[in-house]
Amino acid sequence: MKTTFLMTALLVMILAITACTPQSRGAGKTADGKTVFEFWTFWGSETRRPVIEKIVSDFNASQDKIEVKHVYLPWGDIWTKNLAQIAAKNPGDVIINDIASVNQRASKKQNTDLSAYLAKDNIEDRFFPQLWNNVMYDGKAYAIPFNTDTRMLYYNKQAFRDAGLDPEKPPQTWDQLEEYAKKLDIKKGNTYERIGFHPLFGDFGTDNWLFNADGGEGYFAEDGSLKINTPGKVEALKWIKSWNDRLGQKNVDAMKAEFGSKQSDPFISGKVAMIMQQGTFATQIRDYGKDLDVGVAPVPERTTGSGHWSGGGGFVAEIPYGSKHPDEAWEFIKYLTDYDAQKYWAVKNFDNVANVKASDDPELSKNEIYKASVDNLKVTRQFQVPLSAPDYKNLINPQLDAVLLNNADPAQALQKAESDVSALMKQNGG
Structure with a gap:
């Protein structure tokens, strides 16, 4: 019995080693x-x-x-x-x-x-x-x-017409974006049937808005210096938070809870009138939103002349x-x-x-x-991951989240993020 057990165990070990040993790819030839x-x-x-x-x-x-x-x-x-x-x-x-x-x-x-x-x-x-x-x-x-x-602004042209907006003139600046969004909102009682726009609906995260607001400057300058806590990025964080404040965090969360894919996508289903998405989003519209009259435009710039910066x-x-x-x-x-x-x-x-x-x-x-x-x-x-801070987003994102959850001041949060990333870079010799 003991011998049989040992032989079985040995066979299992041999099979395991064989399975884990990569087959050579050096001798592959056809006939x-x-x-x-x-x-x-x-x-x-x-x-x-x-x-x-x-x-x-x-x-x-x-x-x-x-x-x-x-x-x-x-x-x-x-x-x-x-x-x-x-x-x-x-x-x-x-x-x-x-x-x-x-x-x-x-x-x-x-x-x-x-x-x-x-x-x-x-x-x-x-x-x-x-x-x-x-x-x-x-x-x-x-x-x-x-x-x-790349990310662009998709907008529902029919919703524009219904709201008295020119469908051939999409918003160009953040102020226009907010102005249009308010006209596109449909609110019944204390809840929204349609939200005109929210910066974090779709595929354009907080970090994208931060460099959009900062002349296209990412978290790291070309000379390696940190550009996390800058006036432009502080204002962008305040601006994103202002959308939650105006719409109500509960309304934003409730709307997001209804989001799905295909016909249940928030833009395709008509729950959102403007949204940030990749170019390939057009295939979903083609397949699941054939009756939509859709326009696309560059990301609105923070102020006229600051640049329609997008992320990719x-x-x-x-x-x-x-x-x-x-x-x-x-x-x-x-x-x-x-x-x-x-x-x-x-x-x-x-x-x-x-x-x-x-x-x-x-x-x-x-x-x-x-x-x-x-x-x-x-x-x-497009940004390269810095060699001395490969995990930098793990230090920045919690600070961004804290601001949006009303648990931190934008300037203080970005200062903390910059200090943490700087310490990481020094630790790694960067």
Whole structure:
């Protein structure tokens, strides 16, 4: 009995070790001699997976030396596994990763310096300059931009008409935004059937409003100095809080509790007349709000001339450090970010791509919202995560929340956030 138990336990251990041992990716060859490698993404939806797999299939058919295998891994899991495989010296060969933290991975030797490849294939001019800036570390590129996004103001034109507003003249400043919102509010008794606008409904967080109010200045200046506690950001916090005060926190919370997706989206369902959303929000309107008469406009500026600053992010194609097939991976990345693949991705997903020529394609420009989103990239900021404060938002966000919950003064909260981030940077040698 004891012997049987020990043998069973040993077998379980062997199976566990075998399961945890990564299979070598260095010897992949097809029968006809093609090099096989893995391309990791988190695009597994019924919308995006067929698109990326068609791009992969087209690449495989375009030449006879490389065969790319698309590997889908869930959001979040993909990057955990990537780091584990890099540590095991057996990563995939191309991965889609976050654009804001390219420099973080480069500083930790988790992605590949692409300088040698760019020296022979200089493709920098394909991309929007602000996106290219975000793939740089120590003067070298460690990734290639794939896609990006931007936030704009969506507004219900019929609601504008009903409220006596010109649907062809959306609000341009914060004062106009509030003026329009009050006219668009529909209140019955003590509750709202429709709220004209709220700064934090949709996809434009507090931090976005803070740099919108501050001339596009983020939390960190280019010289590394902190720009958290500034007059513009203090005023922005006060302004956001004023919406809760005017509408009533209970009303705001009650309205948010009714929000859902698809037909239950607050804008599509008519519960909100103006909302901040990404360009890709147009696909939800297309699918679930076909009767809506929709307009889009840049983010209103704090005051005339201060700038219609918006926020964006995006993803890049990287070669993980230790890839067994970096040369072949580079050939695929060139294809993935060239005109044809980028246009196909944009057309099928209504997504902002990093390739300038593909973004300006006439077929895409026919769509009013897509063209507006491309134009909006000119005033869209993307920020790198600072090397000496990778977790800076964990120090700032609680202070912002405290203000909106009436538990802190805006200036004091931002001062506390700046002091905390400064201490973190000093601790990390920054």
